[in-house]
Amino acid sequence: MTKAKRAWRKANAYVRSGQHEKAIYWLSRTQAILDGERHQPHRLDGRDTGFLVGALVVAVALMVVRATAG
Numbered sequence: 001m002t003k004a005k006r007a008w009r010k011a012n013a014y015v016r017s018g019q020h021e022k023a024i025y026w027l028s029r030t031q032a033i034l035d036g037e038r039h040q041p042h043r044l045d046g047r048d049t050g051f052l053v054g055a056l057v058v059a060v061a062l063m064v065v066r067a068t069a070g
Contacts (some may be wrong), residue, residue: 004033 011026 004030007033 007030011023014023
């Protein structure tokens with residue numbers, strides 16, 4: 001669940017229970033979260049690519065060994 005959704009649910013719970021000061025706080029917190037910068041997803045970096053290339057080399061080497069042994 002995202003931070004904004006969590007804050008929105010807290011605000012609604014406080015509205016239903018009649019605790020309006022807390023509801024106002026959580027509604028303003030929800031708005032601040034939504035107005036803030038969005039989190040950018042991480043892309044594959046060199047470390048992940050290197051691992052994939054290494055795994056591919058090992059797989060090809062195993063296939064060559066099996067083909068020559070049989």
